[in-house]
Amino acid sequence: METYETILTKLDIRRFSSKKISGELILKILEAARSTGTAFNAQDWKFILVQETSRLMQLAKDSTRGQWVEDAPLAIIVLTDPSQPDHDLDGGRAVQNMQLAAWSYGVGSGIFTFVNEDRMRKDFKIPKKMHITAVVVFGYPERKASGKRKNRKTLSEIVNLDEYGRGFDPKSLG
């Protein structure tokens, strides 16, 4: 899928079919994370690949807004090092690249950030020095989904010309 189309059609998916994701595709998703640029090229992150059903159930229990992970075939926990500037932005960019790479191969994904941190740290042996940025959950969508009509604000609601508050008319560009 062409990059721009991938961005425009990608939706967050929370219901998955039972189809497994191949090892080759999982590696592609991880490579998408690894290829992401970071501030000062710090690469200040670690990823935990979660595939076992019992572990996915554990993740669901440790989450407060991501219980839907229990039916997914794969999740990746994204950790960043808070001692690095912009670590959260670094993590967010890796999340987005993994989600877009997956979507371009027909694999859906959803993200959750609301977790019971103490439990999750204990269950997945996450050291205190690492920040839990997000959990990204992957799987083939249960139903065909495309975000051609996404629920998003218009450009004129979010863009300003030259100065904050000036507004923007997209027609002015063409």
Ligand SMILES: Cc1cc2nc3c(=O)[nH]c(=O)nc-3n(C[C@H](O)[C@H](O)[C@H](O)COP(=O)(O)O)c2cc1C
């Ligand atoms: C920083 C961040 C945190 C999020 N946390 C959660 C979450 O805890 N649980 C959840 O179900 N979705 C979560 N989401 C997914 C958003 O709800 C989703 O991206 C948004 O509704 C747009 O979805 P769409 O692209 O399918 O329209 C999160 C997204 C972001 C970017």
